[in-house]
Amino acid sequence: xxxxxxxxxxxxxxxxxxxxxxxxxxxxxxxxxxxxxxxxxxxxxxxxxxxxxxxxxxxxxxxxxxxxxxxxxxxxxxxxxxxxxxxxxxxxxxxxxxxxxxxxxxxxxxxxxxxxxxxxxxxxxxxxxxxxxxxx
Numbered sequence: 001x002x003x004x005x006x007x008x009x010x011x012x013x014x015x016x017x018x019x020x021x022x023x024x025x026x027x028x029x030x031x032x033x034x035x036x037x038x039x040x041x042x043x044x045x046x047x048x049x050x051x052x053x054x055x056x057x058x059x060x061x062x063x064x065x066x067x068x069x070x071x072x073x074x075x076x077x078x079x080x081x082x083x084x085x086x087x088x089x090x091x092x093x094x095x096x097x098x099x100x101x102x103x104x105x106x107x108x109x110x111x112x113x114x115x116x117x118x119x120x121x122x123x124x125x126x127x128x129x130x131x132x133x134x135x136x
Contacts, residue, residue, distance in 0.1 A: 025067070028134040029059045031088040033070050040084045043108050047087070050124050057135060084108060087127060095130040 032049060034040050052059055063070035065083065077093065079086060086093050087105035094104050105127060107120045 020132045024032060026091050026135070027059055028131060029088075030131065031063065031073065031091075032065045032085070033065050033073050033083075033088070035065050036086040037084070040108070046124050047109065047127065050128055051131075052130070054131060054135075058131060079106070089127075089130055089134060093135075095126070097126070097129075115129065 005029060032044065032047075034044060051058065063073055064088075065071065074080075074083060074086065077086070077088070079093075084107055086107075089105075091097065093106055094102055098101055103122045103126045105122055109120050109127075110123050
């Protein structure tokens with residue numbers, strides 16, 4: 001009887017450990033590599049608000065694109081030049097929409113509202129949809 005109880009406790013502990021590992025691997029990492037200039041940071045406000053709704057279900061990493069670690073991250077992705085903003089989900093800045101089109105989370109989002117009129121081809125909704133798909 002004592003042996004069965006010990007075995008059950010061991011099995012329960014093993015299942016908890018395995019379950020904990022599975023949960024950690026399912027948590028997507030979202031990396032924001034951006035310039036610290038105010039137009040970029042202003043464009044990121046709604047993105048950060050949306051990312052905040054995910055709470056601890058995602059791991060958020062932010063890097064300054066002009067600092068050594070930010071430059072290294074952009075270089076590791078093969079990105080060069082003056083790039084104001086890149087968002088990676090689990091290491092990729094490209095996702096495929098359900099309709100088959102590809103979205104790149106590079107540069108400003110669409111309707112960023114910056115004084116230079118620089119608007120990209122992606123939206124906060126695209127990013128949110130990609131994260132939700134990853135969380136499934």
